Amino acid sequence: MKILEGNNKIEIAELDFFNPEHIFKCGQAFRWIEEEDGSYTNVAHNKIINVSKGENIVIDNSSLEDFQSIWMDYFDLNRDYGALREELSLDETLKNAMEYGSGIRILNQDPFETIITFIISANNQIPRIKNSVAKISEMYGSKIGSYGGREYYSFPSSDELSRAKVEDLREFARVGFRDERIVKTSKLISEGAVDLNSLYEIPLEDARRELMKLPGVGPKVADCVLLFAFKRSESFPVDVWIKRVMEELYLKKDTNKNLIADEGRRIFGKNAGFAQQYLFYYGRENNLGR
DNA sequence: GTCCAGGCCAGAC
DNA sequence: GTCTGGCCTGGA
Numbered sequence: 110m111k112i113l114e115g116n117n118k119i120e121i122a123e124l125d126f127f128n129p130e131h132i133f134k135c136g137q138a139f140r141w142i143e144e145e146d147g148s149y150t151n152v153a154h155n156k157i158i159n160v161s162k163g164e165n166i167v168i169d170n171s172s173l174e175d176f177q178s179i180w181m182d183y184f185d186l187n188r189d190y191g192a193l194r195e196e197l198s199l200d201e202t203l204k205n206a207m208e209y210g211s212g213i214r215i216l217n218q219d220p221f222e223t224i225i226t227f228i229i230s231a232n233n234q235i236p237r238i239k240n241s242v243a244k245i246s247e248m249y250g251s252k253i254g255s256y257g258g259r260e261y262y263s264f265p266s267s268d269e270l271s272r273a274k275v276e277d278l279r280e281f282a283r284v285g286f287r288d289e290r291i292v293k294t295s296k297l298i299s300e301g302a303v304d305l306n307s308l309y310e311i312p313l314e315d316a317r318r319e320l321m322k323l324p325g326v327g328p329k330v331a332d333c334v335l336l337f338a339f340k341r342s343e344s345f346p347v348d349v350w351i352k353r354v355m356e357e358l359y360l361k362k363d364t365n366k367n368l369i370a371d372e373g374r375r376i377f378g379k380n381a382g383f384a385q386q387y388l389f390y391y392g393r394e395n396n397l398g399r
Numbered sequence: 400g401t402c403c404a405g406g407c408c409a410g411a412c
Numbered sequence: 413g414t415c416t417g418g419c420c421t422g423g424a
Contacts (some may be wrong), residue, residue: 136405231406237421238405285420290407327407348405365414366406393405402424412415 110186112176113165119176121166126190128212129160135213135390137337139226139239140246140264144257152253152261153219154179159256170256185214193383200376202358203384206391213386216337220305221298222264223338228290228325230333237283244282245291249273271295290325297323308339316341328370336382345373345381353398354388 111122121127133141133149141151148161148169156179159169168180181187198204229241242264249265249272265273271292278288297303303323308316313335320331332346347355347366355369356362359376377384392398 227405228407232404232419233406234404234422236423279420283421286407286418287420325407329406333405346405350405367414389405404421404423407419409418410416412413 112173114173117172118167118169119171119173119180121168121186122164124166124186126194126212127162127166127184127214129162129166131210131213131390132184132216135210135386136235136393137216137333137386138218139230139235139242142259150256150259150261152263153183155251155253155263157254157256157261182217185217188214190214193380197377197380197384197387200384203377203387206387209394210387210390213390215342215382215386217340218338219264220308220334220338221267221295223334224294224298224320224323224326224330225264225270225291227330227333228294228323229284229287231287231325231327231330233287241282241284245270245273245278245284248277248281267295267299271299287325294323294325308335313341313343317344328367332370336385342382343374343379345370345377345385347373348389350389350393350397351385354392357392357398358388 110124113120113122129149141149143149146161148159150157150159156171156175158171158180161167168176171180194207197207226238226242230238246262246264249269250262253261253263255261273292275288275292278284278291284291298305303319308319316335316339317331320326320334329346329348332344335341335344336346347370352366352369355373356364360372373385374381
């Protein structure tokens, strides 16, 4: 990997395992906007950046300092995905899935934003999840600036979102029955009843149980949050798609979600989260098991 | 009109 | 502890 500094942009040369389309469409993030030229724009850490892939990976609208202090970690660039592929490829099924979703990286996203986003994802559809998250940012976040003719807003803090009215969330952000869950969860976090900062170092099961104190956070959402925001690559979120894929390719029989999560962690170990992500993308894009 | 989508929750056993 | 029905919403 070679970092080249340009005019308010960073170019990364000699980086394998980075495919923006797969990274942003594999279901871990819901705010990246695809531009007409195939690049992607979003705001994170109160900064707007645009990501594209040509010969090099280009991160536009970023200083070298921001790249090093923010985006290196956000895009998981410190991880050796080559080594990861070696390990996962021992499993033939996984090898295929990983080839299919080549260049998926697991982002390290903001915990609170991830929690709210995945509360919204329950029994929902991706286009609607995206709309709700965008609307919530507009309504309760702060305007950061504009890029490519669009305005961008930060995702609100727990404090900001705890003051939202449930009826506004329902009427304008179209979150339906998830309205109360969003406000209650925001309150619990802003009041410190659930301390997100304490979740990094404690055992996975404890962190999971702590997250599940939040209304709207069940086993699946907790696992997604642990994987996408807390670097817990050993967690194995089980949604309907993973259930189908695991039943079809591994277990060969109808199995309840808890058992599938146990099996996932048993089979894939510390890389369970990565396995999950590749299997999910592979299964969903190919309509496996339907 | 009916069905269902990247789950959660409450209530029933 | 395990299982089931219902849930906002909007597009098929």
